[in-house]
Amino acid sequence: MAKKILVVLEQREGRLKRSAFEAAGTAFKISSDLNLESQAIVIGDEVENINEISKYGIKKIIHFRNKILADYSPSAYTDIISDYSKEVSANYLLFANTSLGRDLAPRISVRLNAGCLMDCVNLDTSSGEIIATRPIYAGKALIDVKLKSDVKILTIRPNVFKAIPLENGSKTEIVIKEINSPNIKTKVIEFKKSEGKLDVAEADIIVSGGRGMKGPENFYLIENLAEALGGAVGASRAVVDAGWRSHREQVGQTGKTVSPTLYVACGISGAIQHLAGMSSSKYIVAINKDKDAPIFNITDYGIAGDIFEIIPLLTEEIKKIKL
Amino acid sequence: MKIAVCVSHVPDTATKINIGDDNKSIDQVGVTYIINPYDEFAVEEALRLKEKLNCEVIVLSVGGESSKETIRKALAMGADQGILLKDEKPKDSFGVARALAEEIKSKGCEIVLCGKQSVDYDNSIVGQLLSEMLNYSCISVVVNLKIDGNKITAEREIEGGREVVEAEIPVVITAQKGLNEPRYASLKGIMAAKKKIIEEKPAYQSESLIEIIRMHKPLPKQAGRIIGTDKSAVPELVRLLREEAKVI
Numbered sequence: 252m253a254k255k256i257l258v259v260l261e262q263r264e265g266r267l268k269r270s271a272f273e274a275a276g277t278a279f280k281i282s283s284d285l286n287l288e289s290q291a292i293v294i295g296d297e298v299e300n301i302n303e304i305s306k307y308g309i310k311k312i313i314h315f316r317n318k319i320l321a322d323y324s325p326s327a328y329t330d331i332i333s334d335y336s337k338e339v340s341a342n343y344l345l346f347a348n349t350s351l352g353r354d355l356a357p358r359i360s361v362r363l364n365a366g367c368l369m370d371c372v373n374l375d376t377s378s379g380e381i382i383a384t385r386p387i388y389a390g391k392a393l394i395d396v397k398l399k400s401d402v403k404i405l406t407i408r409p410n411v412f413k414a415i416p417l418e419n420g421s422k423t424e425i426v427i428k429e430i431n432s433p434n435i436k437t438k439v440i441e442f443k444k445s446e447g448k449l450d451v452a453e454a455d456i457i458v459s460g461g462r463g464m465k466g467p468e469n470f471y472l473i474e475n476l477a478e479a480l481g482g483a484v485g486a487s488r489a490v491v492d493a494g495w496r497s498h499r500e501q502v503g504q505t506g507k508t509v510s511p512t513l514y515v516a517c518g519i520s521g522a523i524q525h526l527a528g529m530s531s532s533k534y535i536v537a538i539n540k541d542k543d544a545p546i547f548n549i550t551d552y553g554i555a556g557d558i559f560e561i562i563p564l565l566t567e568e569i570k571k572i573k574l
Numbered sequence: 575m576k577i578a579v580c581v582s583h584v585p586d587t588a589t590k591i592n593i594g595d596d597n598k599s600i601d602q603v604g605v606t607y608i609i610n611p612y613d614e615f616a617v618e619e620a621l622r623l624k625e626k627l628n629c630e631v632i633v634l635s636v637g638g639e640s641s642k643e644t645i646r647k648a649l650a651m652g653a654d655q656g657i658l659l660k661d662e663k664p665k666d667s668f669g670v671a672r673a674l675a676e677e678i679k680s681k682g683c684e685i686v687l688c689g690k691q692s693v694d695y696d697n698s699i700v701g702q703l704l705s706e707m708l709n710y711s712c713i714s715v716v717v718n719l720k721i722d723g724n725k726i727t728a729e730r731e732i733e734g735g736r737e738v739v740e741a742e743i744p745v746v747i748t749a750q751k752g753l754n755e756p757r758y759a760s761l762k763g764i765m766a767a768k769k770k771i772i773e774e775k776p777a778y779q780s781e782s783l784i785e786i787i788r789m790h791k792p793l794p795k796q797a798g799r800i801i802g803t804d805k806s807a808v809p810e811l812v813r814l815l816r817e818e819a820k821v822i
Contacts, residue, residue, distance in 0.1 A: 322737075323737065325711075325712060325713075325739075326711070329706075349732075349733060350715065350730070350731070350732035350733055351732070353698055353699075353714070353715075354702060354714045354715070356699070357667075357699035357702035357703050357706075358702050358703075358705070358706050358712070360668075360699075360703070361703055361706035361707055362706065365783075366666070366668070366783030366784050367667070367668075367697075367699055367783075368697075368784070369696075369697050369698060369699060370696065370697075370698075382787060385696075386696065386792075387694065387695050387696055387789075388585065388591045388600075388693070388694060388696070389587075389693060389696060390792065391590070391591040391791075391792075392591050392593060392600065392789055392790065392791055392792070393789065393790050393791070393792055394695075394786060394788075394789050394790075395786075395787040395788050395789075395790070396784050396785065396786050396787060397784070397785050397787065398783060398784055398785075399782070399783055399784065399785055400783045436711055436741065436742070437711045437712070437713065437739060437740070437741040438739065438740055439737045439738065439739050440727075440738050440739070440740050441737075441738040442735055442736070442737055442738070443729070443735050443736045443737075443738065444734060444735040445734060445735045445736070449734075450733040450734050452733055453733050453734075456821070480822065497752075498717075498750075498751045498752040499731060499752075501751070504587040504693055505587060505611050505612070505693065505751055506751070508696075512821055513815070513819070513821045513822075522588070523587070523588055523589075523590060524587040524588060530792065530795065531792065533819075533821075534815070534819045534821055535795070536811065536815070537798075542800060542803070546798075547798040547800055548795075548797070548798045549795040549798055550798040550799065550800075551795075551796075551798075551799060551814075551819065552799060552801050552811055552814050552815070552819075553798055553799060553800040553801065554800070554801060554802050554803070554804075554807045554808075554811060555800050555802075555803045556802065556803045556804040556805065556807070557804065557805075560804065560805045561804070561805050561807075561808060564805050564808045565808050565811065565812070568808055568809065568812045569812065569822060572812065572816065572822060573822075
């Protein structure tokens with residue numbers, strides 16, 4: 252019997268998230284490299300874009316369904332995935348390293364006596380087993396590790412493993428399993444949506460502001476630029492600690508570690524703990540009046556000038572292109 | 575009721591990290607250690623609960639002799655008792671969680687608080703592992719916590735907002751920045767902490783589930799490039815983003 256990889260797909264408000272497709276594509280690639288059978292799991296009520304998964308090579312998806320499970324329940328989700336993994340003797344489980352994946356993967360690992368590696372940025376299968384690379388110390392160093400347990404659990408960092416649809420998508424069999432009385436010992440009773448549009452942890456473009464913004468009243472400049480670029484607003488620790496911005500937006504070692512395609516740092520000098528959290532971004536732009544600021548050591552395109560002149564003009568220019 | 579707070583002794587976030595000669599651990603030269611920043615929120619929350627519920631706060635840490643500094647910091651803030659589960663080189667998160675779980679079980683703590691992650695290995699799993707090992711409920715990445723009798727209502731931070739989660743005691747809570755503003759230890763607290771005896775016992779040993787192959791530094795980014803010093807550089811920046819980086 253072929254070994255199995257199960258990929259857990261996350262839905263929110265009845266739609267699979269982008270990170271779910273990244274996870275599906277990655278699971279499919281691993282299954283081809285290591286000759287594994289791949290299956291996907293989704294838990295929730297109706298999932299409208301479930302069919303799109305066929306573009307990523309997964310042949311079978313199990314949909315555990317119940318109205319109550321539309322919202323996350325740590326206890327119920329843990330039970331369902333653990334039980335199913337045991338039932339089919341899964342050898343690998345893969346999750347996206349989102350809030351849900353981070354919360355769920357370790358719980359399941361105890362049930363399955365599995366080792367668990369979080370937030371992987373590379374999975375190397377060339378040796379016939381998975382060697383995972385994960386950032387440690389918020390990205391100041393990397394560690395290559397493998398799991399010695401029989402069952403292995405991995406979570407992958409969003410935005411790093413790109414979801415690329417296959418040219419010839421396969422047909423995916425959808426198996427629906429109704430869950431009658433889920434264990435909702437812990438359950439979500441409400442979701443409070445935050446005002447900001449995009450979350451830094453998931454955004455492909457981030458525009459961050461630091462102390463150089465001089466005050467919270469000037470962050471509209473960052474918001475406008477982020478909006479023009481279709482990105483999220485980020486902030487340095489200094490401005491979060493000063494109470495100018497919410498911690499939700501903090502990028503760096505005691506905030507979020509991010510790997511967007513484009514990171515625009517405005518008025519951020521580049522403290523070690525900030526650089527650690529964003530230096531794996533693909534392209535880094537920095538605008539700061541101090542040409543000796545450490546941020547310029549890692550920027551692809553820097554402008555050592557006045558942010559209050561440059562940001563509005565940059566915003567205008569980008570709006571023009573996007574028209 | 576007893577509350578356990580799990581703390582970890584980690585390199586200061588302002589410290590540069592270099593790889594040691596064995597390529598499997600960090601170079602300790604010049605590294606200063608602090609209490610894991612997220613654990614400070616956990617300690618603070620435990621102390622607030624203590625004031626409200628009149629319970630005992632026990633601080634636990636798995637680590638070497640130097641972890642006593644971090645335990646003492648929590649004692650100085652106001653924790654009642656400190657226990658070092660001695661292991662000079664904890665092997666992985668599972669081992670740490672198992673050692674903590676054994677001790678928490680034997681002490682009978684019904685509320686367990688820890689930071690949402692340690693800023694060294696960044697695995698962010700010890701709290702959740704603990705809850706399963708103890709068969710407790712668990713709410714992770716908490717920014718707001720209310721306890722009413724046996725009922726816990728917590729807000730946890732997720733992408734795009736906050737989930738309000740309900741659970742019952744016994745419970746493990748992992749703390750996120752924003753949960754509270756940790757207090758500074760008073761001089762009296764610091765003096766009192768010096769006199770407190772930190773109980774020391776060997777950590778429960780379990781087999782490691784991971785094998786470290788190597789540690790390395792991320793590839794250095796190319797030397798930074800400054801394309802201008804005022805707003806006249808904006809058109810060139812836009813061109814580069816569009817034609818070279820192809821991101822807009």
